[in-house]
Amino acid sequence: MLMETSQASARPLVDTFGRSVSYLRLSVTDRCDLRCVYCMPERMIFMQRQHLLSLEELERVARAFIQLGVTKIRITGGEPLVRKNVMTLFNNLSPSLRDGSLKELTLTTNATRLADHAAGLAEAGVRRVNVSLDTLDPQRFTELTRGGSLTTVLKGIEAARLVGLAIKINTVALKGVTEKEVDQLIRFAHGDGMDLTLIETMPLGETGEDRLAQYLPLDSLRRQIEERWTLNPVALRTGGPARYARIEETGGLVGFITPLTHNFCEGCNRVRVTAAGLLHTCLGQEDAADLKDVMRASQDDRMLVDGIRAAIQSKPRGHDFVLDRMSAPTIARHMSNTGG
Ligand code: SAM
Ligand code: SF4
Numbered sequence: 310m311l312m313e314t315s316q317a318s319a320r321p322l323v324d325t326f327g328r329s330v331s332y333l334r335l336s337v338t339d340r341c342d343l344r345c346v347y348c349m350p351e352r353m354i355f356m357q358r359q360h361l362l363s364l365e366e367l368e369r370v371a372r373a374f375i376q377l378g379v380t381k382i383r384i385t386g387g388e389p390l391v392r393k394n395v396m397t398l399f400n401n402l403s404p405s406l407r408d409g410s411l412k413e414l415t416l417t418t419n420a421t422r423l424a425d426h427a428a429g430l431a432e433a434g435v436r437r438v439n440v441s442l443d444t445l446d447p448q449r450f451t452e453l454t455r456g457g458s459l460t461t462v463l464k465g466i467e468a469a470r471l472v473g474l475a476i477k478i479n480t481v482a483l484k485g486v487t488e489k490e491v492d493q494l495i496r497f498a499h500g501d502g503m504d505l506t507l508i509e510t511m512p513l514g515e516t517g518e519d520r521l522a523q524y525l526p527l528d529s530l531r532r533q534i535e536e537r538w539t540l541n542p543v544a545l546r547t548g549g550p551a552r553y554a555r556i557e558e559t560g561g562l563v564g565f566i567t568p569l570t571h572n573f574c575e576g577c578n579r580v581r582v583t584a585a586g587l588l589h590t591c592l593g594q595e596d597a598a599d600l601k602d603v604m605r606a607s608q609d610d611r612m613l614v615d616g617i618r619a620a621i622q623s624k625p626r627g628h629d630f631v632l633d634r635m636s637a638p639t640i641a642r643h644m645s646n647t648g649g
Contacts, residue, residue, distance in 0.1 A: 322621050324624040331378045338584050339386065341388040341419070342391055343421065343457045345454050348643060349643050352618035356585055358639065365602070367584075369604060370600060372525060381412060384398065384399070384414070388418065389418060390416075390425075390494040399435065419454075436475060437474060438469055438476055448492070480506070482509055483511055484526055485523040486508070495556065504562040505563050509525075510525075511592070513642065540557075542557045545562070568593070574591075580621070582600065586600045586604065588617065590621060591627070
């Protein structure tokens with residue numbers, strides 16, 4: 310397989326607004342063993358298997374991005390750990406961590422299978438994982454995930470902690486739920502040295518639920534938190550939409566991801582590739598470049614690299630999420646398809 314000349318690959322990925330792209334979110338499946346109420350409908354229609362990239366193709370995409378200067382890759386989904394043999398991908402990307410071309414390989418998971426994979430992930434060089442957890446109430450967890458078990462997830466988190474993985478808990482802010490739970494989530498996360506990030510729901514795909522009824526603006530949740538905790542803003546910038554504060558009483562970090570009430574697209578450093586090989590340069594726009602066809606047309610990576618470069622040139626300025634359109638999805642594809 311031919312690769313770009315070193316001179317060409319030395320050119321970093323920079324879009325027309327001057328933003329460097331250094332972060333890839335790579336979705337390995339759109340399937341999931343849960344059905345979170347804000348993410349997908351109960352009877353979700355998944356992609357047909359023949360449309361998915363093979364593990365070898367996913368690795369080829371990852372390598373092309375590394376060659377183009379991407380230094381951080383997050384494996385996501387759907388639920389990445391339900392993809393058969395997904396550990397092969399982690400293991401095969403591990404040498405890039407060792408030689409320094411990749412600075413971070415990580416994943417976002419619902420943790421249902423984390424107990425089985427935590428040790429393997431640590432061995433492959435993964436140092437941090439994001440775990441999605443919206444409630445610590447077992448019954449509410451089963452309701453919100455439409456059938457999941459909180460006990461299984463907590464065992465997954467414990468297994469990850471035992472092998473030394475740093476954990477960030479991601480909680481989607483839900484009206485009527487998170488206001489009551491946030492103190493407990495702060496104590497749970499910070500009590501065990503984990504960060505906590507709160508995320509506003511985004512209007513992505515039909516879920517069979519009323520998004521407006523679920524939507525809890527983080528501005529108002531933050532004010533409620535500040536009534537009980539002391540939040541000191543922290544100048545931690547990740548190139549993403551999160552803003553962080555340290556809670557004086559716990560010493561832990563709390564992040565706020567507010568794509569709707571604030572728009573931080575001007576510093577966006579990331580792109581996403583779906584499990585079917587579509588490159589989305591913005592989570593909140595419909596633009597997509599098909600890398601699967603390009604890859605299958607030639608074993609030479611030149612076309613793939615050119616396809617990626619061309620797509621980056623059309624990265625939109627920002628998303629168009631609109632709050633008053635929350636009842637209907639602004640973007641038809643689900644978060645589980647694009648990769649969170
Ligand atoms: N299944 C894995 C998980 O839940 O961590 C990874 C994929 S999931 C799509 C990635 C993240 O997206 C999760 O933290 C989830 O809570 C979040 N998410 C899903 N749908 C969302 C939506 N409509 N708005 C905001 N966040 C969403
Ligand atoms: Fe599955 Fe993650 Fe979506 Fe929940 S948020 S349904 S765990 S993909």
